[in-house]
Amino acid sequence: MLIENWMTKDVVTATPETSMMKASKIMKEKGISRLPVVDEHGVLLGIVSDRDIKDASPSKATTLDMHELYYLLSEIKLKDIMTKKVVTIKAGETVDSAAAVMLEHKIGGMPVVDDGNKVVGIVTDSDIFKVLVRITGVLEGGVQIGVRLPNEPGGLVPVLDYLKDHGARLMSLLTACEPAEVGKRDVYIRIRDMDKTALTKLKAEMKDAFEVVYWV
Numbered sequence: 001m002l003i004e005n006w007m008t009k010d011v012v013t014a015t016p017e018t019s020m021m022k023a024s025k026i027m028k029e030k031g032i033s034r035l036p037v038v039d040e041h042g043v044l045l046g047i048v049s050d051r052d053i054k055d056a057s058p059s060k061a062t063t064l065d066m067h068e069l070y071y072l073l074s075e076i077k078l079k080d081i082m083t084k085k086v087v088t089i090k091a092g093e094t095v096d097s098a099a100a101v102m103l104e105h106k107i108g109g110m111p112v113v114d115d116g117n118k119v120v121g122i123v124t125d126s127d128i129f130k131v132l133v134r135i136t137g138v139l140e141g142g143v144q145i146g147v148r149l150p151n152e153p154g155g156l157v158p159v160l161d162y163l164k165d166h167g168a169r170l171m172s173l174l175t176a177c178e179p180a181e182v183g184k185r186d187v188y189i190r191i192r193d194m195d196k197t198a199l200t201k202l203k204a205e206m207k208d209a210f211e212v213v214y215w216v
Contacts, residue, residue: 001131003098004091007112007121013038016045016079023078024053034122036111037082042118044111046082056081088113091120095131098123137171137190143199144190145206146213151185159210163191166202186213 013036014023023035027050037046056076087110089098102110102125109124133139149155156175163170169192176186194202206212 001095001135002091003089003093003095003112003123004121006095006127006131007091007123008127009121011036011111011119011122013042013119014048014078015039016077016082018078019074020048020053020056020076020078020081021074023048024050027053034109034124035078036086036119036122037078038119044086044088044113044117044119046078046084047086047111048078048082052081052083086111088117089123090114095123095128099128102128135172136174140171140192142171142190142192144188144214144216146215147187147189147206148181148184148211148213149187151179151183155185156187159187159189162206162209163189163202166205167198168192168194168202184211 012026012030012032014026016037016039018037027033027035034047034049036044037048038044087101087105087107089101089110089112091112091114098110102108109122111119112121112123114120136144138144147159149159160170171190171192173190174188176188179185193199203215206215
């Protein structure tokens with residue numbers, strides 16, 4: 001699944017001269033936690049998060065009066081607090097690549113840019129969750145079966161044939177690249193709901209035929 005199909009394309013951005021106070025207001029109104037900072041051509045210059053604004057804001061214990069505080073906040077610009085070395089990704093890359101980058105850098109989202117470093121979208125951990133929900137089919141119900149199989153060519157075929165022969169309809173299939181143990185791998189299969197009697201029979205027989213890790 002490509003990032004361009006899941007990213008937010010209508011990106012809310014700000015300029016380096018945008019005040020911190022205005023940026024905070026924008027993020028609250030739009031319900032977002034990060035704001036790409038761009039120039040007049042939409043080229044990425046930096047990024048500001050709600051944490052950056054919180055860290056740059058005066059302490060609640062400040063001795064400044066309201067007018068002084070308001071003036072201070074209006075004088076702080078995004079160019080003063082933004083992160084200039086921004087982690088980005090291209091729209092043509094895959095969603096799982098985005099997840100790996102965000103996990104590596106411990107961030108919850110990042111701008112999507114073109115070859116000219118112009119912002120064309122933004123992808124967040126929420127988008128990753130949406131993809132996971134979509135590809136697993138969990139919202140459609142069904143049963144997920146975890147099966148441990150030999151990590152060898154054709155190792156999955158007997159399970160799929162078995163399910164087909166027993167009238168099970170496949171909804172999704174995921175497999176772990178990292179082996180659960182030497183010579184084996186875990187496969188996660190979701191099938192559609194079946195008649196209760198048929199499902200009970202399938203569950204019992206599968207446990208006899210294969211190494212079923214779980215049945216949910």
